[in-house]
Amino acid sequence: MVLVLAEQNAGKFKKATLEVVTYGRKVADLLSCECTALVIGETDAAATLGQYGANKVLTTADAALENFDSQTYTSALGQVAEKVGAKVIIIGHNSTGKSIVGRLAARMDAGVISGAKSIPSVSNGFVVEKNVFSGKGIASFTLDTEVKIISVMGNSIQPEIIGSDVSPESVSLQIEDSKVTVKERKTVSGTVPLPEAELVVSAGRGMGGPDKWGIIEELAENIGATTACSRPVADTGWRPHHEHVGQTGVAIRPNLYFAIGISGAIQHLAGVSSSKVIVVINKDPEAPFFKNADYGIVGDLFDVVPRLNAALKEFKANNN
Amino acid sequence: MKILVCVSKTPETTANINFVNNNTEFDTNGVSFIMNPYDEWYALVRALEITEANGGDVTLINVGPAANDAVIKKGLAIGAKEAVRIDAEPTSALFVAKQIAAYAKSQNFDIIFTGKESIDYNGSLVGGMIAELLSLPYISYATTLELNGNAATLNRDIEGGTEVVEVQTPFVVSAAKGMAEQRIPNMRGIMMAKKKPLAVVAAEAADDKEKVTEYKVVPKDRSIKMIDPENMKELVRMLHEESKVI
Ligand SMILES: Cc1cc2nc3c(=O)[nH]c(=O)nc-3n(C[C@H](O)[C@H](O)[C@H](O)COP(=O)(O)OP(=O)(O)OC[C@H]3O[C@@H](n4cnc5c(N)ncnc54)[C@H](O)[C@@H]3O)c2cc1C
Numbered sequence: 054m055v056l057v058l059a060e061q062n063a064g065k066f067k068k069a070t071l072e073v074v075t076y077g078r079k080v081a082d083l084l085s086c087e088c089t090a091l092v093i094g095e096t097d098a099a100a101t102l103g104q105y106g107a108n109k110v111l112t113t114a115d116a117a118l119e120n121f122d123s124q125t126y127t128s129a130l131g132q133v134a135e136k137v138g139a140k141v142i143i144i145g146h147n148s149t150g151k152s153i154v155g156r157l158a159a160r161m162d163a164g165v166i167s168g169a170k171s172i173p174s175v176s177n178g179f180v181v182e183k184n185v186f187s188g189k190g191i192a193s194f195t196l197d198t199e200v201k202i203i204s205v206m207g208n209s210i211q212p213e214i215i216g217s218d219v220s221p222e223s224v225s226l227q228i229e230d231s232k233v234t235v236k237e238r239k240t241v242s243g244t245v246p247l248p249e250a251e252l253v254v255s256a257g258r259g260m261g262g263p264d265k266w267g268i269i270e271e272l273a274e275n276i277g278a279t280t281a282c283s284r285p286v287a288d289t290g291w292r293p294h295h296e297h298v299g300q301t302g303v304a305i306r307p308n309l310y311f312a313i314g315i316s317g318a319i320q321h322l323a324g325v326s327s328s329k330v331i332v333v334i335n336k337d338p339e340a341p342f343f344k345n346a347d348y349g350i351v352g353d354l355f356d357v358v359p360r361l362n363a364a365l366k367e368f369k370a371n372n373n
Numbered sequence: 374m375k376i377l378v379c380v381s382k383t384p385e386t387t388a389n390i391n392f393v394n395n396n397t398e399f400d401t402n403g404v405s406f407i408m409n410p411y412d413e414w415y416a417l418v419r420a421l422e423i424t425e426a427n428g429g430d431v432t433l434i435n436v437g438p439a440a441n442d443a444v445i446k447k448g449l450a451i452g453a454k455e456a457v458r459i460d461a462e463p464t465s466a467l468f469v470a471k472q473i474a475a476y477a478k479s480q481n482f483d484i485i486f487t488g489k490e491s492i493d494y495n496g497s498l499v500g501g502m503i504a505e506l507l508s509l510p511y512i513s514y515a516t517t518l519e520l521n522g523n524a525a526t527l528n529r530d531i532e533g534g535t536e537v538v539e540v541q542t543p544f545v546v547s548a549a550k551g552m553a554e555q556r557i558p559n560m561r562g563i564m565m566a567k568k569k570p571l572a573v574v575a576a577e578a579a580d581d582k583e584k585v586t587e588y589k590v591v592p593k594d595r596s597i598k599m600i601d602p603e604n605m606k607e608l609v610r611m612l613h614e615e616s617k618v619i
Contacts, residue, residue: 121536123501123511148531152513155501158467164582165466167496180586187492189390190399193587232510233540236526240534248532252618276619294516294550295530300386300492301410301550309618320386326591330616332608347595348611352602364605368613 055081056139058130059090059102059110060149066098069249071105071212073145076172076205078106078215080141083175091133092221093118093126103219105212110221111137117228120235121149125228127156132226134161139200146204147248154204164196167204170306170327187300187323207249208306245279247296252278253307255298255325256286259314259335259354263291268358269313275365281305283315299324314354317342334358374429374520374542376420377482378453379473379503380412381463382437382444383493392588399588408444411488411548413451418553419518420486421452427520429483430454436463436472442571449566450558456569461576464584466494470502471579477507483523483542489514489549497547504545512538516551 057077060070074090081088090107092099095114102110111133117125130153134142142157144150146168158165166181170191173181178195181203185192240246247253254273260266266280273280280296287297298305300323310328314335315321322345325331333346336353343349350357384390384404391400407413420431433448433456435441445456459472477485485507487500497513504511514530523542528535530549558566600608612619 123504123513124508127505148514148529148536151497152501152511155466155470155496155498156505156511158498158582159470159502159505162467162582165498166583167498178586183495184591185494185588186384186390187386187495189591190392191589191591192494192585193589194583195586196583198582232544233512233538235536235538237537238531238534239537240531244533246533295533297550304495309612309616323386330612330618331595332612343597345593345595346597347616348608349597349599350602350605350608351599357602357605360603361605361608364609365619367606368609 054086054137054139055084055088055141055143056134056137057088057090057107058144059092060145061092061094061096061098064096064098066102067249068212069145069147069207072207072210073143073205074102074105074107075212076210077143079172079210080143081106083173084140086140089137089139091130093129099221100218103216104214106215107219110219111224112221113224113226115226115228117230120231122231122233123152123156124233125231127153127160128228129226130157131160133224134200136224142200142202144204146206150204154202158202161200161202163200163202164198165202166194166196169203169205170209172210184304184327188304188326189323206306208251208308247279247281247298247303247305250279250305251308252276253281253305253309253328254278254311254313255281255283255315256313257283257315258285260286260291265355266292268355268362271362272311272358272365275362275369278309278311283321312342312346313358315342316340317345374424374427374483375481376424376429376431377477377480377485378412378417378420378431378433378448379485379487379499380417380433380435380444380448381409381491382406382435382441383409383491386410386492390590392590396588397586406444408447409488409491411490413448414555415548415550415552416486416488417448417451417453418556419548420484422553423484423518423520432457434459434473434476436461436469436576438462445571446566447558449569449571450562451556452562454569456571458571458573459576460573465581466496466498467502467582468579470499470506472576473499474503474506475577476574477503481543485509485545487545487547489547500545500547510540510544511546512540512544513547514549515546516549518546518552
C-alpha cells in the first residue's frame, strides 16, 4: 500500500498536491499495489483525487488537526499508515513535508528520502534520486526498510488524470492536543510561491539599486512568472528575503529561469541549475552564467528587458 | 535558558563536487570544510543572543570524527560555552538524530536549535527527528524567535509567506535566514575557545536506514545559443517554439 498526504489549501488541491498524488500512483504501479490518499480536514474536492490515481481517499476532520503542527500531523499520518499497512509514504517537499518527514521517519524507524526528484526505480532494490550538495550533485539512495518515506520536490512530475472520482471515507484517529498555536498566516495571494513556480524571472546586482525593478516585475507579469533575486540583492534589502535563490536561499527547478544582471557565482548556480531552460541577460560577455545557459543575450539589461517586454506583449496579442 | 545547538560540517560553498570509487564516494580531496552556514549564521548566533539577553548557556553538539574539532572550536570561538562531540561518522540523518537525542534526553535543554538544512545532503531531517525522539514540538524554517519567559513566538517560512506560531519551551527549532546576523570570531574568542570544554562521547549503536549507492555530477549539457540583443522577438519565438516553455 502506498499512502499519500494530499494537502489541501482552503478546500482546494494545488497543482503541487496533484503532483504528489500522481507520484504515489506511479509508485503503487511499480509495486503493484493500491494508492491511498489522506486528506486532513473536510473538503468537497476530496473525491477528485481518484482522478489522479488514488484508489481510496481517507479524510479526517479531527479538530486537533485544524492548524498545522508537525507533531499532530506526524501522529495522524503515522496512525493512518499503521491502519492501512502503508509500505511507502509520500509527502510534498514543501514547508509541511519538510516539517514532518524527519519526524515520521523517526516515529516509524523508517528509511527516508527528502526531496526526491524522480520516480523510484525498483529493478535493483528500491532506489530514489535526489539532489545533493545544493544542486551540484545527484545521489541515488537505496532503501531497504519495510516502510519507506519520500518527500517529492515540486515540479518533478506532472499531474495526470487517469481515473475517476472515488467516495471518500472518514477515519477516526487519536490525536493529542497540539502544543503549537498558529497565531497568523500571512501569504501573498495572486503569485505562485517560488518553490512551486514553473516560470521564474530573477535579477541581481546588475539592477543597480532597489528602484528600477518595474521592468522585472513587468516581465514576470507578461509570462505569469514569479520573481526571484540573487543573495546580495536580498541582503541589502533591494528585494525581500523570500526571493533569494541559490545555495543559501531557495533551491528551485522551474521550466524557465531568467537570470538578469546576475554573474552566475557557484553558490547562485547551485540553487538554480536544475532549471529546465535558462536564459541569461548580462552586459559582460565573460559572465560565468553564460556557461550554464541555454539562451544568452549580451547587452545592457535596461535596453534588453524593455525590448523583451514589448516583444512579449506583441506575442501575446497575436496568440490570443 | 539552557540551549543546545546542533552543528554539522559541510564542504565550503565554492567547493567543486566530484565523486570517486566508481561514483560511490564523495571526493574530499582538495575540499575545505566549514560549519554548515545555517547552523553558524542563524542557529548559533540566535542561541547566543537569547542567552545574552536572558542568561543561560549554549552547548554545541556535533556528531563526527576528531577531524571535526576545528569546526567545533570555531563555534566555541563565536561564543558557545562548551561543546560535545559524539565520536562517530555521521552516516545518516536518523543515526545523527539518535545520537543527539540520546545525549539531550537527560539534560533538560529549553531549546534545541538546528540549521534549516545542511548544504551537503539538504535533508532538513535531523531537527524533526530529534523532536520526535524526545516528543517535543518542532518549528521548522523559523526566521525569528522571540522569548517571553518560557513562551516563544516564532515566524516560520511557508509557501509564499509566513506563519506566526507560539510554543512553550522545551522545543526544537530549525533556523533560516532572518534569525540573526553572522558573527565573526575575534582574537579573544579564539583564545578563549582553546580553554573551553570539548567532551568526546562514545556513540550509541544505531543502523542506517538508507544509503547512497551512486553519485552523479549534475550534467552540464547546456549548449548556449546567443541571441541578438536587438532581436527579442527571436528569443520569444525560441522560447515558444523550440523549448516550449511559454
Ligand atoms: C557562503 C556563501 C553562500 C552564498 N549563497 C548564495 C546564494 O544562495 N545565492 C546567491 O545568489 N549568491 C550566494 N552567494 C553570493 C555569491 O557568491 C555571489 O556574490 C552573488 O551570487 C552575486 O550576486 P549577483 O550576481 O547579483 O552580483 P554580481 O556578482 O555583482 O553580478 C552582477 C552582474 O550584473 C551584470 N550587470 C551589471 N550591470 C548590468 C546591466 N546594466 N545590464 C546587464 N548586466 C549587468 C554584471 O556584468 C555582473 O555579471 C553566497 C556566497 C557565500 C560566500
